[in-house]
């Protein structure tokens with residue numbers, strides 16, 4: 001098959017980890033007889049510097065004309081400490097999600113047998129963890145009306161959901177649960193929030209269409225707790241935008257490093273694939289960032305094209321590298337640490 005893939009490296013360690021995913025994807029394409037044409041485009045602080053906008057129209061056009069988007073990271077510290085900045089790199093990501101219709105953010109958390117000791121949680125607590133969050137990505141408090149009252153001393157961010165937004169996300173959750181252990185957890189705060197009550201009511205009404213799926217409803221605070229107590233008791237979790245943002249960062253460390261977990265953002269026919277971690281500016285340009293999350297995001301991209309063997313080839317080679325200690329310094333425990341590039345080269349060679 002032939003693919004055009006938009007390549008949005010972004011900021012910080014983004015370009016370095018993206019390079020490795022490109023190498024590995026090209027190796028997979030060669031092995032399985034595909035042809036990938038990469039279409040680089042600007043985003044984030046890099047795009048603000050170049051054209052004054054974090055998600056320029058030209059970048060959007062390139063994404064729309066592609067079969068998928070592979071994304072690195074965005075964010076720069078000079079914006080984080082300046083609350084008055086009008087143009088921010090993160091706005092690029094939000095605009096892109098909205099304009100590409102990427103309402104479902106798939107964020108898995110799984111463990112690697114060779115890394116169980118690297119987790120901040122006890123081995124017996126995390127063994128067998130294999131869960132997936134479906135985070136709603138284009139609604140809720142992120143996109144509701146926000147602003148200041150006239151006195152400037154009062155600020156607001158509205159959280160708004162429509163039944164249709166909940167339904168389309170929940171549908172993906174039910175469908176995913178059907179392909180896995182048929183357990184679905186709806187995470188909300190229905191004891192306090194009206195939007196959560198709409199979520200719960202909507203999901204409850206959908207249960208009859210999926211009689212085999214066992215649905216539980218849990219409050220977000222309780223889920224935050226159980227995630228570190230018994231992460232392996234969860235399978236598929238669906239939740240709104242902000243809860244999903246927070247819980248998926250919490251869950252991402254279970255595997256041992258934030259640099260390991262991939263994600264997919266789906267909704268229209270163009271999926272976006274990106275590591276869960278951010279731009280990690282302290283490590284930028286040092287060849288120390290862990291490329292595995294981005295490489296595994298490329299695996300999710302192939303799988304989303306329906307190419308399961310290609311995805312598996314990537315997952316297998318990542319496992320092999322971890323088993324053989326081909327790791328960056330976040331996982332080396334003071335032992336031999338490989339550079340970002342060297343890990344990427346090793347993976348591409350061993351595909």
Ligand code: IPM
Pocket residue numbers: 074075090093094245
């Ligand atoms: C994420 C990030 C983004 C979010 C930021 C960078 C806007 O934290 O993808 O989880 O909050 O969604």
Ligand code: MN
Pocket residue numbers: 245246249
């Ligand atoms: Mn986040």
